[in-house]
Amino acid sequence: MSPSDFRRRLDAALADGQLGDALGRFADAYLASRARAYEGLEFEAVRDRVVAVKSRAAAKLDALADRFEEEATRAGAKVLRASDPDAIREHVLRLCRERGVSRVVKSKSMATEELHLNAALSAAGVRVRETDLGEWIVQLAGQRPSHMVMPAIHMSKEQVAEVFSKEVDERLAADIPSLVAVARRELREEFLRADMGITGANVAVAETGSLVLLTNEGNARLVTTLPRIHLAVVGVEKLVERLSDVEPIVRALPRSATGQLLTSYLSMITGPAPGPDGAPKELHVVLMDHRRTEMARDPRFAQALRCIRCASCVNVCPVYRLVGGHVFGGVYTGGIGTILAAWFDGLRASSDIQALCVGCRRCTEVCPARIDIPELVVELRRRIVREDGQPLAQRAALGLVSNRRAFHAALRAASVAQRPFAKGGLIRHLPLFLGGLTEHRALPAIATVPLRDRLAARRRPPEAPPEPPRAPAEAPAPDGRRGERVALFSGCLVDFAYPEIGEAVVKVLERAGLEVVFPEGQTCCGVPARQAGATGVAARNAKDNVVAFEDAGADHVVSACPTCTAALRREMAETLRAEGEPEWAARAESLGRRVRDFSTLVRQLVDEGRLALEPGADLPAVTYHDSCHMKRTLGVRDAPRELLRAAGHAVAEMAESDACCGMGGSYTLKFPEISRPILARKLERIRETGAATVAMDCPGCLLQIRGGLARAGDPVAARHTAELVAARLGDPAGGA
Known part of the structure; x- marks a missing residue:
């Protein structure tokens, strides 16, 4: 199928209202019937x-x-x-x-x-x-x-x-x-x-x-x-x-x-x-x-032969429910169809359809054979890039993102260039060919002062010498004593679009008595390059981050971005191993064992009595959006909700709280026509709760959801869990 045929099929499917209605009705009914069918059975068993x-x-x-x-x-x-x-x-x-x-x-x-x-x-x-x-x-x-x-x-x-x-x-x-x-x-x-x-x-x-x-x-x-x-x-x-x-x-x-x-x-x-x-x-x-x-002899793809052709991966796919099966072009549909087409019809048979995967990992969650379809799609991209090379525009973009100094300089320049279009921290309209970027959501303005600069100015006078590196402890002290050092991995969005989230993280951890450091050498977590199949670029990102955080000498590495957390915890090592770098992979694995997501770490600090939250009176109800990486990659669901309740918020559960918001990193740029209706469904679920605020732990989801609410003129506030927790800090047991 040629790129033009693929695009023609995609446009026709999205324009077919009957198709979307039929698939949507089935998808909704399927979730309920599947849940009933597995009652009394342990699905994991x-x-x-x-x-x-x-x-x-x-x-x-x-x-x-x-x-x-x-x-x-x-x-x-x-x-x-x-x-x-x-x-x-x-x-x-x-x-x-x-x-x-x-x-x-x-x-x-x-x-x-x-x-x-x-x-x-x-x-x-x-x-x-x-x-x-x-x-x-x-x-x-x-x-x-x-x-x-x-x-x-x-x-x-x-x-x-x-x-x-x-x-x-x-x-x-x-x-x-x-x-x-x-x-x-x-x-x-x-x-x-x-x-x-x-x-x-x-x-x-x-x-x-x-x-x-x-x-x-x-x-x-x-x-x-x-x-x-x-x-x-x-x-x-x-x-x-x-x-x-x-x-x-x-x-x-x-x-x-x-x-x-x-x-x-x-x-x-x-x-x-x-x-x-x-x-x-x-x-x-x-x-x-x-x-x-x-395929059985391929160590990466052998797992695909476990498929029992139940199509549960298709039944829960947010993209399939919008476009149906014919867009995929081959005999088998959905994510598993993308993989099988690459093997049965040739690698290039998947060159277009693999891009349809938004990476939400819902398919992996329900697959009875536990096939990691999103990871196999990433591997397909890697092999396509290896054979055909990267498109010029993609190579240039990833080259910029991966060059820390050049990328940061470009963002600082953009923070100046955006001034005619930014208002109240948001960009609601962009001119000319950029207009499509703000068609269905506002975008965050680039911070005038990024997080790294704010923390540097707050922590160290210009004349003070830098602190020498300290060897990390093997594990936090068993008696929970204070004094651990935490290295903050900000991620690009927190650093340059939402520095207030990073400041909230630092405020919370310092109130618990932890020393927080910000390794200046940290760079992109490598997910954009890895998702694009450019694992060589992602490996360079991984090496830079390994060096930066080894030198930080921290007991923990914490991130307020679950995508970055997953990359640091597991994906960097996998990428380095795939690129033939076993020694670097071992170092990345050692680093990964110290990586914690914000909500899980802070929930532990509260449980240990090292951090107290002061519930406010008559706080507005909050609903919570489970980001795909938070729930399905990290396996974290309860910790942020428990923190919000500890801070005095009633949590109003939304329907489909773990449904994808349609962000998917660059997916929203490649397929805005798919991202848009997925976001619209998420916003409707948020409104149904009647909550004044929707909380989440993912800056990418925050960009998508906050931007969608702002574009629609909706009064619901979108906030990161760290911001809501930081607003309710009290003194830990025994005084601070």
Whole structure:
């Protein structure tokens, strides 16, 4: 798909109001049904079992394929193992010619979609009919599935009625039971007249040579038993070792896919079905590789083979609910589709669609196979950059951000240039080609005096010599005594746009008796470069920060930005290791063990009696927005809420408090048309609480949400948790 085709599809999807309504209704209903389906089950325990089963299988695909072939053959099946899609299509066509097959019925199969098998059969004169209702609808409409489980989720009942009316040459009402009755009537004859039935499989069991199919309509049972030939096309990643390995997948798949406890039909097929005369029919199984074993050998991407095709990642994706599946261009949709397309269709097949990932990590949170899709998307970007290089504009921007002195000088110059457009700390309008940046939100004005300059002026007179570095303690003192040194990592936004947040952090920590230092050598955390795939640039950022914070000699490193916290705690080491810098990675890991987010550290200080908060009287209610990195990367949810309550605020929980705000770093610049409606939904959820203030721990979310509220003229205030806590400081137990 060319960049122009990608952009055309994206624009068309966003302009389709019916599409957005349909996907939005499903997404809302899915969250509730999924939660009910997992009641009484420990989701993490289910995940552990799925991961164990699928990981064990991925580590020995060839051996499992050998065993499956042996057992399936013993049971009477004929097994072909093949990798090349052309060879598989030719095998199926040859089988049709040799057996005189002129009519085929199919149940839903993503593997055959991957092969574009329907088109090949039709071109050879074979009549092919999909029998899954959703698949039949999109087949009649001349489309392809937009979802791995619900192929026609993007279509309204009115659109379906129009498609069916053309098929049966009769005007049909948009009544769902009536349309289902039409489908049943039309497809019944197809089942009875078909020479061959084609299916995929949800699981293939090496121990017994069995195929496992889960369906809701019963069509797969007719496809596998009525025609005289059954052909199953199965990706080798569906192999598991033992029959007992099926159970955790069967538990997870319907719950994660559609919020059901169990699908209506679970079929286990071992050997061919009996014919009407008692003789067995034919069963042919194609075990399809198509680069899957190559993926299994890749240490970064092997985890993608754990996918059980439940599409839960798609169901919760804030981008998918706006644009649907067809924008992704390939057979598989969403984040996992981006990864699979890069392997099955070539790396450049994902060059455009990988950018759709906003990085909110909601997919990873719900994936029953615990696949880290956002990290794999970042790895795709790294490999694309490695092969094709960075675009010139991106290279220039990252080069500036990564040059600490040049970047800081540019920001200081910009703080002067912005004066005609800044008012009250915000920029609501920009001229000419920059106008789009303020179309749906105001932007923060660049601080006239950045945080680093404010702290330097407050702490040390110009004539005082710099403090010598001090070796860090291995850990904070066990008795909680005062005297620890904390190094503050500001991050670019706090340093140059929101220095008041940094000052609030310092005020709180110093009130607790901690010494706070600001390492002047600190630079960008590397996330912008890493997210863009420029890991070489991110590695240089990491080295600069390692040196700066090692020299600070701090017991803790604290940040008021969860994105930066995650980078310092884990991602810097990962980047350095990926760039072949094991010694630097070890130093980054050592630093990462001392990194704390603001709310967690301060909550601990309050619990230890080292910091007191004075609840004010009649403070306005506050609602809280969980930033994606705070909740899903750092795993922090309760600490900021507990701090706000300790400061005297009633916390009014908003619906979807952990839904992405649409910021996503530079995402809001690349895809403002997607960022805008995601933000609008977040603002509506904030307003519904009636709270006077929305608090958050992420400066990036603050930029997005505060800017959106200001652009809309909304009176709700957006504040960082540190600012609200700093306003309610009292004396710690025993005096300060």
